[in-house]
Amino acid sequence: MSVFTDETRERAREIIARYPADRSRSALLPLLHLVQSEEGYVSPAGVAFCAEVLGLNKAQVGAVATFYTMYKRRPTGDYLVSVCTNTMCNVLGGQEVYDTLTEHLGVGHDETTADGKITLEHAECLAACDYGPVMTVNYDFFDGVDPQSARGVVDELRAGGRPMPTRGARLCTLKEMAVQLAGFADEREGAVADGGPGEPTLRGLRLAQEHGISVPGFDPNTPIRSKAEADKAAAEAKARSEAAKPAPEPAKAASAPSGNGTRPATGNAGTGEPAPAAEAAGSTTRDVRAPDAKSPEVRTAETRQPDAATAVPDAPGTKVPVDGAPPAPRDAQEAEAAGAAANAPAGDGKPAGDEAGAQQRNLKEAEAGAGGAGSAVASETGVQK
Numbered sequence: 001m002s003v004f005t006d007e008t009r010e011r012a013r014e015i016i017a018r019y020p021a022d023r024s025r026s027a028l029l030p031l032l033h034l035v036q037s038e039e040g041y042v043s044p045a046g047v048a049f050c051a052e053v054l055g056l057n058k059a060q061v062g063a064v065a066t067f068y069t070m071y072k073r074r075p076t077g078d079y080l081v082s083v084c085t086n087t088m089c090n091v092l093g094g095q096e097v098y099d100t101l102t103e104h105l106g107v108g109h110d111e112t113t114a115d116g117k118i119t120l121e122h123a124e125c126l127a128a129c130d131y132g133p134v135m136t137v138n139y140d141f142f143d144g145v146d147p148q149s150a151r152g153v154v155d156e157l158r159a160g161g162r163p164m165p166t167r168g169a170r171l172c173t174l175k176e177m178a179v180q181l182a183g184f185a186d187e188r189e190g191a192v193a194d195g196g197p198g199e200p201t202l203r204g205l206r207l208a209q210e211h212g213i214s215v216p217g218f219d220p221n222t223p224i225r226s227k228a229e230a231d232k233a234a235a236e237a238k239a240r241s242e243a244a245k246p247a248p249e250p251a252k253a254a255s256a257p258s259g260n261g262t263r264p265a266t267g268n269a270g271t272g273e274p275a276p277a278a279e280a281a282g283s284t285t286r287d288v289r290a291p292d293a294k295s296p297e298v299r300t301a302e303t304r305q306p307d308a309a310t311a312v313p314d315a316p317g318t319k320v321p322v323d324g325a326p327p328a329p330r331d332a333q334e335a336e337a338a339g340a341a342a343n344a345p346a347g348d349g350k351p352a353g354d355e356a357g358a359q360q361r362n363l364k365e366a367e368a369g370a371g372g373a374g375s376a377v378a379s380e381t382g383v384q385k
Helices: 004-018 023-039 044-054 058-065 087-092 095-107 147-158 174-181 199-210 228-245 279-283 294-306 329-341 356-369
Strands: 079-082 117-124 135-137 139-142
Touching: 004 044, 023 044, 023 058, 023 174, 044 058, 079 095, 087 174, 095 117, 095 147, 095 329, 117 147, 135 147, 139 147, 329 356
Parallel strands: 079 117
Antiparallel strands: 079 135, 135 139
């Protein structure tokens, strides 16, 4: 088992600190990128490391690492070349690009060249249909490629060069890219200043400017506030909101009881108008709903589609809303029987042996046949002598 560096362990602690204490397992995805940045793939040692720092078992970590294709389970080259072969790019020539690189590099899908430089893969979709056919190198785009230009890119990579992507920053190795995917900035000087937007993207911007389409009240020069500034502004807004609320009306003095011991009517006597609700109830306190009052629809949505504010089952001291108490076994059986009776299959589509009467008859015959030799023996289709 390889030993991860102190820098990796320090970064792991920094990643975990980004999440609440009871949601630390949410750090698993960036942690997998972190271990991949050191070894070039997610090794068994990397799985054990993530399990150790998060308090999970290796099966839980492995289930996530094998689900996402960005986590490689065997050593990968310095440059991951992905060619889109999905519908749009395929129609435009993506499959020809992939076939050309396969023959030129002498490797197939998810295989690495002998010099360890390039790992080739075909991708189902790279989300750039308007630039097709496309390929990426460590997830940076090369748009509108053809077999010849794709060969030129991989030849330059094998020669030690770093060709400039069509869009985005200058190329980096897969390990360097994994550091960024783990949530750390690209520290290369001027790296984020390279590249530029693509023409189809700019076309939408130009059309919006031409027709005067913009987000109401949007100011591109609005500064991004720090967390402390945002918290302060939120506190000030809350204070202004509280100050703007109308003061509660003072409670009216209770009328003295009449001689017969009854409270006099407080409505508009002689007009037939009812007394105000507060006076009729003997209180001026406003009717305020309990803070945890939620409609059944909201509780159902939180249960079936939880978000960041919904309690998780394994969080200490939390209670997850549920749809309701499970039905009793007898109720479930009655409901199942009622549903089966109301949804009888049409024609002869009923499976053999599914009729209750036949099943009970076969069972009785089987019990009777167990009493002596020569008796009938029940089978799945009926009675055999």
